[in-house]
Amino acid sequence: MKVTTRKWDASEYLDNPEMIREYLRVAAEDGDSEMLTIAIGNVAKAVGMSEIARKTNLSRQNLYKALAPGSSPKFDTISKVVSALGCKLAVV
Numbered sequence: 107m108k109v110t111t112r113k114w115d116a117s118e119y120l121d122n123p124e125m126i127r128e129y130l131r132v133a134a135e136d137g138d139s140e141m142l143t144i145a146i147g148n149v150a151k152a153v154g155m156s157e158i159a160r161k162t163n164l165s166r167q168n169l170y171k172a173l174a175p176g177s178s179p180k181f182d183t184i185s186k187v188v189s190a191l192g193c194k195l196a197v198v
Contacts, residue, residue, distance in 0.1 A: 116145075120152035123192070130193060140175065146187055147173030153191060161190035 120126050126149050133145035150158045150173060159166040164186065172179035173187070188195055 115151075116148040117152035120149055126152070126191065127193065130188075130191075143173055143177060143179060143184070144175055146184060146191075149191055150187055158187055158190045162186040 116129070120129060130142075130145055130149060133142045136142075147170075150169060155166050155169055158164075159169055162169070162183075164172075164183065169183075169187070171177060172183050185195060
């Protein structure tokens with residue numbers, strides 16, 4: 107019997123606002139900017155990249171590039187995406 111696997115995709119499990127907020131909170135708490143960027147990208151994908159693109163006035167392609175592992179998005183991009191997700195950035 108052949109076993110097939112597929113790459114785990116966090117965006118498939120981010121299906122309610124509480125889970126999304128907690129996922130982003132934990133990613134931000136770690137202090138790793140790349141981890142936070144990837145988490146924001148996963149949430150944007152879960153919500154719908156086209157919807158986020160429309161709300162931020164950024165292209166889908168640019169969002170995928172900006173939120174990909176290894177990218178260094180501008181703070182303005184992160185701020186727009188977080189706002190489009192219905193969240194706020196905070197310093198506590």
